[in-house]
Amino acid sequence: MKINNQKLLLLLLSICFLTFVNAQKKANISKTPPMGWNSWNWYGKHNINEKEVKKVIDFMVENGLKDAGYNYVIIDGGWRDTKLGNNGELLTHPVKFPNGIKPLADYAHAKGMKLGVHVVPGTHDCGGDLVGGYGHEEVHVKQFVDWGLDFIKLDKCRFVDKDCNECPKAKNGGWDEAVVEASYKKWSRLLKECGRDIVFSISAYEYRDWYPEVCNMARTTFDIRAKIHSGGADFVKPTKFKKAHLSVMEIAEENNKVAKFAGNGYWNDPDMLITGIQGLSRKEQTSHFGLWCIMSAPLMLGNNLGHMDKFEKNLILNKEMIAVNQDPTEQGKIIKREDKTQVWAKKLKNGDVALLFLNLDDTKQRDISINLKDLNITSKVKARNIVDHKDLGIFKNTISMTAKTHECKMVVISNI
Structure with a gap:
């Protein structure tokens, strides 16, 4: 019985090892x-x-x-x-x-x-x-x-x-x-x-x-x-x-x-x-x-x-x-929907957060905002527009962007 148990244990360990190797x-x-x-x-x-x-x-x-x-x-x-x-x-x-x-x-x-x-x-x-x-x-x-x-x-x-x-x-x-x-x-x-x-x-x-x-x-x-x-x-x-x-x-x-x-x-x-x-x-x-x-x-x-x-x-x-x-940290997702607009967010491995402000309106320009508290951020942040490669300055409490029809504003924010 002891030998059989040892064989079973070895088999289970082998299966676990192969599963780990494949993963x-x-x-x-x-x-x-x-x-x-x-x-x-x-x-x-x-x-x-x-x-x-x-x-x-x-x-x-x-x-x-x-x-x-x-x-x-x-x-x-x-x-x-x-x-x-x-x-x-x-x-x-x-x-x-x-x-x-x-x-x-x-x-x-x-x-x-x-x-x-x-x-x-x-x-x-x-x-x-x-x-x-x-x-x-x-x-x-x-x-x-x-x-x-x-x-x-x-x-x-x-x-x-x-x-x-x-x-x-x-x-x-x-x-x-x-x-x-x-x-x-x-x-x-x-x-x-x-x-x-x-x-x-x-x-x-x-x-x-x-x-x-x-x-x-x-x-x-x-x-x-x-x-x-x-x-x-x-x-x-x-x-x-x-x-x-x-x-x-x-x-x-x-x-x-x-x-x-x-x-x-x-x-x-x-x-x-x-x-x-x-x-x-x-x-x-x-x-x-x-x-x-x-x-x-x-x-x-x-x-x-x-x-x-x-x-x-x-x-x-x-x-x-x-x-x-x-950045393999996570898949970004929608964190806010409001009046034909969306805000998407993705956490990055260095602690930064990528945000995408999206206007889905077919005819009108929209102002889109997100409260930093919704991102569990309580400090000031600096923001950079990564589409146009421009620094946007310092933001506190709220980040707001203006987007034309079907336009996005994509920014990365960092704690300061």
Whole structure:
């Protein structure tokens, strides 16, 4: 009996040790929210190819994006062939990616960048191609390791019959919720055990309470409305349909609900950034980027890098805003709502607090204020506008900002 108890104790200790090691590995891979660029919002499924991917890598290296922290390039849908190989392996598109993925990963690594791809855990991708990983997970993970990948976006898409006859009518893409959980947990285990550090990004369109233990980042909503979608991006206008592409503020509101779960190597993902010529005004783009920064969201650009103007480039390279985003202390959240305005706050590791004053009014300028006591601050503070890089002086008791329609004022306050 004593021997059996000793064996049981050793088994339990081994399990605890492995759990600790896996948790530490996950936290080390994504100590801060990942930053990079994803092909989907601009190129979609049909316009991405290996030549464009190399151009993106070169641009990010040569124009300061890599140095600012944007070091992941993610090839979303469009890189695969329309079916799997004879052994269930993933095949690259013979025309758009004739040389395969490994040469692109090698190219990225030689430039100090990292590469990732979009894959699906079910039977079909979201366009109906029979390329899903269900039943082939081990084969696919081995391919990722052999290719030298650094990031996997696992998009739920479809789980239906082979010919996709059920695709148009399948509820929840044909998925049973228990199968969703089991499938993603299997992928998580295989990636943790694969011997390579790979960021695991889940795209399953809503938050689930098992995400923080399973992955490094996970989508909390349906897709953001971007250039690729009819009508382009929108800042605040609600969608007509529950499962349609969402506006910036619809997504921010949903992501705010799960703020407390972020941290320790897991980050809530409110989808890609839609800066540039995708439908938002300059003020809205600044508010959008500011929201993603204060929410500690992964900063995945979804824009046309080669056509950025000076405004857009300066925005996404704003060091002070990025510093707030990369501070791992917590995910910022809404602390005040009043008369079509919001105040968001995020505590920073040095004791400072980042604040975002947001005007959601479609027509009028608004004065927005917060009482320092609501932030548990009783002393005077100095404030700095981190959008415009200007010191604002000393404040006591209350901080007030004036914001134009859909504009934000983002400041960092420090005790003095």
